[in-house]
Amino acid sequence: MAYIPVNSTAEFVRLEINADGVDYSGNVAAAFDGAGSGNVLVVPALQDVTVNATPGTFRWKQLDSLSEKVVTIPSTNSVSVTMVLDDTAFFTGAGNTSGIFSITNNKTETYFRLYWQGNTSGDKYIEGNGYLEALAPTVNPDAPVWTSPLTIAVTGDYTEGTV
């Protein structure tokens, strides 16, 4: 058994997005390793990350059974983070990928890759595509730095990979 610590150099969680307008649905990896690599935006200053992978279920009861029956229905997948806003990532973007605010505002399809523990050979990641949502930047006198939650509503399956 091995834990997945993320508390030291080279082990940080890393979230990359690519919303350059190209359809990578046949090969999501190309959005990060191939043709789309110049348009990858690293979402900086993450404060927390939650990966939601929830298979839906349909339950019913029968008169001839003492317990419920269950079948699965399609999963609801999403990746939620909280981040400290960075001027470049939020407004400018990288290459043909706009800033996070524009991507959300324009509802641009976004490819993402989440590294669980750094991106060195052997490290694991998941990737997929979806849409940015739940952006809610906030600031107040006692926490005078802009922060915001962000959710990637994932369409389709996650794909697992290794660096």
Added chain:
Amino acid sequence: MKFSPKHKRVVEEHLSSGKHTVILDGTKWETHIAAQMMGIVAPKKSKKDKYRNKHADLEQTLDTGHIEDGGDGISEE
């Protein structure tokens, strides 16, 4: 680039398994170059260094007055 113990471990694994390239924080390296930079293996001597060393040996040989056969033709006699 700042290397961490994890980087070192990964490079050592790649060296022992004979993999030519390794990715460290998203950057692709030739394994032996990364290993040299981390001090895991000694840097390879360049041709220039080899020439200098050879030349230094020759100078030392002349100083001591001892020249081996098959050298550059210089003889004490």
